[in-house]
Amino acid sequence: MTAYLSAESAGPPAAPPGGTAPAEDALAALTDLVRADIEICNRLIVERMQSPVALIPQLAAHIVAAGGKRLRPLLTLAAARLCGYPPGGTRHVSLAACVEFIHTATLLHDDVVDESALRRGQASANALFGNKASVLVGDFLFARAFRLMVDDGSLKVLAILSQASATIAEGEVLQLVTQNDTATTEDQYLQVIEGKTAALFAAATRVGAVVADSPPAQEDALDAYGRNLGIAFQLVDDALDYAAEQETLGKTVGDDFREGKITLPVLLAFARGTEAERAFWRRTLEEREQTETDLAEAQALILRHGALRDTFARARAYGEAALQALSIFPEGQERRALEGVVAFCIERAH
Amino acid sequence: MTAYLSAESAGPPAAPPGGTAPAEDALAALTDLVRADIEICNRLIVERMQSPVALIPQLAAHIVAAGGKRLRPLLTLAAARLCGYPPGGTRHVSLAACVEFIHTATLLHDDVVDESALRRGQASANALFGNKASVLVGDFLFARAFRLMVDDGSLKVLAILSQASATIAEGEVLQLVTQNDTATTEDQYLQVIEGKTAALFAAATRVGAVVADSPPAQEDALDAYGRNLGIAFQLVDDALDYAAEQETLGKTVGDDFREGKITLPVLLAFARGTEAERAFWRRTLEEREQTETDLAEAQALILRHGALRDTFARARAYGEAALQALSIFPEGQERRALEGVVAFCIERAH
Numbered sequence: 001m002t003a004y005l006s007a008e009s010a011g012p013p014a015a016p017p018g019g020t021a022p023a024e025d026a027l028a029a030l031t032d033l034v035r036a037d038i039e040i041c042n043r044l045i046v047e048r049m050q051s052p053v054a055l056i057p058q059l060a061a062h063i064v065a066a067g068g069k070r071l072r073p074l075l076t077l078a079a080a081r082l083c084g085y086p087p088g089g090t091r092h093v094s095l096a097a098c099v100e101f102i103h104t105a106t107l108l109h110d111d112v113v114d115e116s117a118l119r120r121g122q123a124s125a126n127a128l129f130g131n132k133a134s135v136l137v138g139d140f141l142f143a144r145a146f147r148l149m150v151d152d153g154s155l156k157v158l159a160i161l162s163q164a165s166a167t168i169a170e171g172e173v174l175q176l177v178t179q180n181d182t183a184t185t186e187d188q189y190l191q192v193i194e195g196k197t198a199a200l201f202a203a204a205t206r207v208g209a210v211v212a213d214s215p216p217a218q219e220d221a222l223d224a225y226g227r228n229l230g231i232a233f234q235l236v237d238d239a240l241d242y243a244a245e246q247e248t249l250g251k252t253v254g255d256d257f258r259e260g261k262i263t264l265p266v267l268l269a270f271a272r273g274t275e276a277e278r279a280f281w282r283r284t285l286e287e288r289e290q291t292e293t294d295l296a297e298a299q300a301l302i303l304r305h306g307a308l309r310d311t312f313a314r315a316r317a318y319g320e321a322a323l324q325a326l327s328i329f330p331e332g333q334e335r336r337a338l339e340g341v342v343a344f345c346i347e348r349a350h
Numbered sequence: 351m352t353a354y355l356s357a358e359s360a361g362p363p364a365a366p367p368g369g370t371a372p373a374e375d376a377l378a379a380l381t382d383l384v385r386a387d388i389e390i391c392n393r394l395i396v397e398r399m400q401s402p403v404a405l406i407p408q409l410a411a412h413i414v415a416a417g418g419k420r421l422r423p424l425l426t427l428a429a430a431r432l433c434g435y436p437p438g439g440t441r442h443v444s445l446a447a448c449v450e451f452i453h454t455a456t457l458l459h460d461d462v463v464d465e466s467a468l469r470r471g472q473a474s475a476n477a478l479f480g481n482k483a484s485v486l487v488g489d490f491l492f493a494r495a496f497r498l499m500v501d502d503g504s505l506k507v508l509a510i511l512s513q514a515s516a517t518i519a520e521g522e523v524l525q526l527v528t529q530n531d532t533a534t535t536e537d538q539y540l541q542v543i544e545g546k547t548a549a550l551f552a553a554a555t556r557v558g559a560v561v562a563d564s565p566p567a568q569e570d571a572l573d574a575y576g577r578n579l580g581i582a583f584q585l586v587d588d589a590l591d592y593a594a595e596q597e598t599l600g601k602t603v604g605d606d607f608r609e610g611k612i613t614l615p616v617l618l619a620f621a622r623g624t625e626a627e628r629a630f631w632r633r634t635l636e637e638r639e640q641t642e643t644d645l646a647e648a649q650a651l652i653l654r655h656g657a658l659r660d661t662f663a664r665a666r667a668y669g670e671a672a673l674q675a676l677s678i679f680p681e682g683q684e685r686r687a688l689e690g691v692v693a694f695c696i697e698r699a700h
Contacts, residue, residue: 053524109485112462135459135485136522139492143515146496150508158500158508165493172486174403 026340026347027069033337034077037093041073044097048144059129059137064104072204073100075229075341079208079222082334091211094152098161099204101145106168106200108138157207164203171195180260180286182270182278189264190231193238198230205229221325225338228322233345235315238263240348242302254295260285264314266298268307277301312346319346376690376697377419383687384427387443391423394447398494409479409487414454422554423450425579425691429558429572432684441561444502448511449554451495456518456550458488507557514553521545530610530636532620532628539614540581543588548580555579571675575688578672583695585665588613590698592652604645610635614664616648618657627651662696669696 031038049060073096080092112131129137142165149158175192178184205226209219241256242265256263262285270281284290284298302308319342329335381388399410423446430442462481479487492515499508525542528534555576559569591606592615606613612635620631634640634648652658669692679685 051520051523053520053527055523055527056520106489109489112481112485131462131481132526133523135462136519136526139456139459140516140519140523142489142492143512143519146508146512147516150505150512153505155500155503155505158496162493162496162500166490166497169486169490169493170401170403170406173401173405173483173490176482176486177403177405 026344029340030074030337037077041093041096056137056140059133072103075204076208078337079205080211082329083209083212083214083218085212091152094148095207098145098148101141105138105142108134156210160203160206164199167195167199178262182281184262186267193231193234197234198227201230202227221328224325225322228318232315232318235311239265239308239311242299243308257295257298260288264311265302265307268310269302269305272305315346376694379690380424380687387427391443391446406487406490409483422453425554426558428687429555430562432679433559433562433564433568435562441502444498445557448495448498451491455488455492458484506560510553510556514549517545517549528612532631534612536617543581543584547584548577551580552577571678574675575672578668582665582668585661589615589658589661592649593658607645607648610638614661615652615657618660619652619655622655665696
């Protein structure tokens with residue numbers, strides 16, 4: 001159980017003692033549902049990241065093959081199944097691989113951007129291989145993603161994923177622009193996370209519907225599901241950066257704080273803070289003058305103003321919207337698995 | 351007239367005294383030929399790099415709109431004309447803009463990579479806006495290029511340009527891997543420049559043929575033209591880094607040397623050098639221990655061994671191959687304009 005749960009009233013439910021956390025169960029159910037497909041997808045990913053230039057698969061393997069959750073390709077596969085895509089087909093597998101390649105490319109470029117020391121509990125590709133290699137291998141994977149889509153042959157899919165890619169970049173640039181600026185509004189923050197995170201979730205689930213030739217209403221519903229899920233996912237991520245223990249998450253706690261990223265917990269604590277507290281945020285995030293005890297102080301302020309609790313509450317509201325979007329689909333294991341992902345995204349504090 | 355010409359026998363011809371250099375004439379003829387198209391293309395470029403996130407057009411304008419020669423889109427436009435693409439059409443203009451966006455994205459990412467202080471005579475985007483913004487705006491332009499291709503609707507064009515994009519990244523990674531390694535072979539060097547430069551030239555001219563629905567032989571001929579031209583272009587670029595005055599070129603002379611890039615002039619001088627000279631190259635390029643006088647010493651060694659002369663000779667040979675590839679097309683102003691580009695690429699020392 002993470003630290004903030006003992007002090008806040010509205011955190012995610014605790015894991016059963018000695019058992020598996022419900023969040024992990026939810027992701028396991030999804031993985032089980034599409035196990036054969038995700039295994040083919042994993043092989044395709046490894047196959048399509050090959051190059052005679054040895055550093056490319058070497059670096060890509062570090063981030064692609066190093067045990068990511070494969071959340072986004074799982075979403076594509078499950079969405080296709082939910083829409084009745086036939087069992088023998090392989091297009092959804094190719095497109096799931098595209099989605100993972102685009103995600104990986106953004107991670108590699110984000111490493112350059114964020115100088116984060118840990119990613120998925122491992123040293124980041126950037127720290128090991130340098131900025132240059134991260135940028136270029138990211139470019140390679142991005143190009144390969146488009147090549148895979150071309151092989152698939154759907155201009156509609158190409159439109160969705162090229163649009164999503166542009167939106168991701170816009171979100172990341174907006175994040176850069178609002179970084180270190182405590183005058184950032186909640187609207188701007190939402191634009192950032194809709195771009196940098198939710199756009200690819202939405203595209204991942206939408207292409208599942210497209211590949212199954214679903215009617216527009218189902219396509220839109222899966223887009224709405226993915227988009228709301230992505231926002232919930234990022235809200236929780238931003239909350240955890242101030243809440244969880246490093247060992248639990250396998251990511252560096254306090255990254256956002258050190259970089260001066262303006263996230264919802266900070267915006268809420270800033271808005272609710274005293275003048276002295278705002279001076280603290282301005283010094284640490286805008287001027288980036290930070291001492292060793294400042295992260296603990298930031299965590300305490302965020303806790304005191306209920307900013308984590310409210311960030312989680314906001315995440316749950318988006319999670320509800322994601323569930324609601326699924327309601328047009330018949331009950332069944334596919335829908336249950338996708339509903340479970342909402343729980344996974346919100347409860348992954350464990 | 352640049353320094354190396356007075357000491358080497360086989361440099362490009364001199365500019366007529368007081369007149370325009372033949373190289374500039376050649377590019378002017380090409381620009382004149384497709385003037386209406388390139389103007390629409392320029393407007394399209396500005397239009398499609400817009401975003402509500404203001405930093406994106408701001409940074410993109412710095413590099414896209416800042417008076418580049420537009421060499422690659424000019425090639426697409428002229429190739430389409432050569433293949434009889436009808437005057438009223440606009441597809442070639444869209445695809446020319448795609449090519450320029452991909453080129454610009456690689457320039458932005460190359461700025462991150464190379465830490466070059468000057469590009470086209472201006473402070474690089476990277477120096478002004480930082481690594482992060484260069485990476486992300488490059489990603490945005492790359493995504494926009496694909497979105498433009500999707501709007502055009504040709505899967506064949508998408509295949510050509512996604513493949514070229516992957517090849518560019520491979521070339522750049524191989525350059526990174528061979529950097530600071532004087533054991534690099536000429537073959538590896540050729541692979542690097544075929545990837546990082548010639549692949550996009552070849553794609554730029556090939557899509558001109560594709561858009562005009564040309565027979566495969568013409569498509570292949572224009573690919574061969576672009577590829578050989580691109581290699582010649584890069585060979586000259588690599589020679590000029592050791593030869594020209596900074597004011598002449600508008601690029602930092604000695605960049606490659608300072609970064610320890612292994613280019614043909616260096617490979618030739620190294621192979622022909624004494625043991626003491628090789629020790630010089632190892633110290634300066636592999637260990638990157640450089641003093642203020644080392645660049646001058648490097649230039650002197652390259653001159654002494656005829657390495658610039660032979661690099662230019664190699665460039666002329668690729669230029670000849672490019673001209674040869676055009677021979678299947680009927681004589682006329684389009685073919686003459688494309689022939690002129692070969693002269694431009696080889697003689698742009700002026």
